[in-house]
Amino acid sequence: xxNEQHPQTKMIRTSTAASPxxxxxxxxxxxxxxxxxxxxxxxxxxxxxQEGYIYTRYANPNVSEFVEKMxxxxxxxxxxAVASGMSAxxxxxxxxxxxxxxxxxxxxxxxxxxxxxxxxxxRWGIGHSYGEISQPEKWAELVQPNTRLCFVETPSNPALxxxxxxxxxxxxxxxxxxxxxDNVFATxxxxxxxxxxxxxxxxxxxxxxDGQGRAIGGILVGDKQYIDELANFTRHTGPSLSPFNxxxxxxxxxxxxLRMERHCDNAEKVSHFLEGHPQVAWVKYPHLPSHPQYxxxxxxxxxxxxxxxxxxxxxxxxxxxxxxxxQLCSHTANLGDSRTIATHxxxxxxxxxTETARQAVGITPGLIRxxxxxxxxxxxxxxxxxxxxxxx
Ligand SMILES: *Cc1c(COP(=O)(O)O)cnc(C)c1O
Numbered sequence: 226x227x228n229e230q231h232p233q234t235k236m237i238r239t240s241t242a243a244s245p246x247x248x249x250x251x252x253x254x255x256x257x258x259x260x261x262x263x264x265x266x267x268x269x270x271x272x273x274x275q276e277g278y279i280y281t282r283y284a285n286p287n288v289s290e291f292v293e294k295m296x297x298x299x300x301x302x303x304x305x306a307v308a309s310g311m312s313a314x315x316x317x318x319x320x321x322x323x324x325x326x327x328x329x330x331x332x333x334x335x336x337x338x339x340x341x342x343x344x345x346x347x348r349w350g351i352g353h354s355y356g357e358i359s360q361p362e363k364w365a366e367l368v369q370p371n372t373r374l375c376f377v378e379t380p381s382n383p384a385l386x387x388x389x390x391x392x393x394x395x396x397x398x399x400x401x402x403x404x405x406x407d408n409v410f411a412t413x414x415x416x417x418x419x420x421x422x423x424x425x426x427x428x429x430x431x432x433x434x435d436g437q438g439r440a441i442g443g444i445l446v447g448d449k450q451y452i453d454e455l456a457n458f459t460r461h462t463g464p465s466l467s468p469f470n471x472x473x474x475x476x477x478x479x480x481x482x483l484r485m486e487r488h489c490d491n492a493e494k495v496s497h498f499l500e501g502h503p504q505v506a507w508v509k510y511p512h513l514p515s516h517p518q519y520x521x522x523x524x525x526x527x528x529x530x531x532x533x534x535x536x537x538x539x540x541x542x543x544x545x546x547x548x549x550x551x552q553l554c555s556h557t558a559n560l561g562d563s564r565t566i567a568t569h570x571x572x573x574x575x576x577x578x579t580e581t582a583r584q585a586v587g588i589t590p591g592l593i594r595x596x597x598x599x600x601x602x603x604x605x606x607x608x609x610x611x612x613x614x615x616x617x
Contacts, residue, residue: 235297236478242286253472254286283460287468291430291475296446298413298478299426304446305456306471310409310429311337312464313443317405317425318346318374320458321451326373328353329364331388333381333586335407336574342376357585358386361393368400378407380526382560383570383594384587385410385509385534387518390525394422403451409433409561414485415527424448430474432561433531436484437477440470484563484599488531491605492597496533498606504543504613506536506591532560533595540590543616544569547593550612553604560596565605568594 230238242251259278261267269275278284292304307313318328318341330342332355342353354367358381375397379388390406397404405425406418412433418426425447428434435442443466445455459465489512496510508515511522512529522529537543547569548556554565558574568574570588578588597605 232298233482236294236481239290239294239297241293242290242472242475251287251290251472251475254281254468256285256468257281281468282463282465285465285468285471287471287475288466291466291471291478292444292446294475294478295413295428295434295444298481299408299446300413300417300419301426301446301452302449303452303456304444305452305459306430306442306444306466307459307464308443308466309441309464310335310427310431310443311341313427313429313445314338314376314407315341315345316455316459316462316464317427317445318342318351318376319462320455321403322346322351322373324350325371326351327369327371329356329367329372329375329402330354331356331358331377331379331381333358333384333386334376334378335382335409336577338376338378338407358388361389364396368402372400372402374403374405376405376407378409379416380410380511380522380530380532381586382410383532383534383568383574383592385511385516385532386587387511387521387525389521390416390418390421390423394418397424398422405445410530410532411526412481412485412530414482415489415530416525419447421525425451430470431559433485433488434474434481434561435477436481436561436563438559438562438564440467440473442466442470442474485531486528487599488561488597489528491599491602492529492531492533492595494602495595495597495606495609496529499533499535499609502610502613504538504616506538508533508535510534531597533597535593535595536589537591537593537613537616539616541571544591544593545572546616547612550615551608552611553600553608554595554612560594562596563599565598565600565608566596570594 244252258280356364404423406423408426409429430442499508554567
């Protein structure tokens, strides 16, 4: 083929897991292990002198296909898929850091990532400092001689604050710091951190990659140098992704671009609708001109994504009352699903933080996070409208 295919074509046409039976959709390789031709073949595979599958904890055709497709989307040299998004975060940190190292992270992080940094890594003598997204000029002061890795999430969950990836990529490369970006909210369809200097990108495949709320999985893609180390780490520590889940994710990638465009269309409509509503104190959506980092959002995100955050008038009580009044939208702890999902972070996902800690990451008492799904947007807005009216 003369020209490089478009990513959308590659997502639909990449099928590295094909069997000799000429099936049109990829097969599922539900097998724990793979047989050897003879003693010499077994020896060569274990010595890594020859490529081939040995055991599904190490590698599996469905998992390899998923990894290959994610590398194409993110523009990465290599990748390693694991059992969950959190397993990907832990693999990046535990697989690359040594006792005595220091991590620089943005304060706004997914709850469990925060737990790993504050409660688990310190047991192995790995410390961290949090930088404020709103004060990048202060990040240089947070770097220590032993700072080896920087971990950020942009846009952040749930407050949708952004970090300037081009600035951070240069910042980390000048200081020999490995930059790992959680790209769950944006997906590679909207934002590609490796092009801004990140070394590794992490995904919870559970969210938009599956996109239909069916399976848990995670992946890291990026520089081969680091991925090789991490693949060796997961081979022995064992957070392997199930071939069945990998098959689902590979299949879902065929429609990721289509789905993201529609998630963005719908989220834009919902954010405009909310901005004009009297029961709403404020709305945050990266591609709304009222977002404090609107210019940056337009530079580094092709579109604004599928998540909208807003503050209902009346704080905590009304935040809870709003959720109770919803009829169509689901009340569940997930996002990136074809079904619209609403959550109230202050009383659920971020309830273990103190009020001050919540405020520091922009989680106000009446903050509602909506993961806008693929239903007809008029129905989603009608449901939000009736729930807001019920607040009186
Ligand atoms: C869900 C999520 C994770 C964790 O992924 P799991 O698949 O649930 O382990 C990490 N970061 C962000 C931003 C998420 O939304």
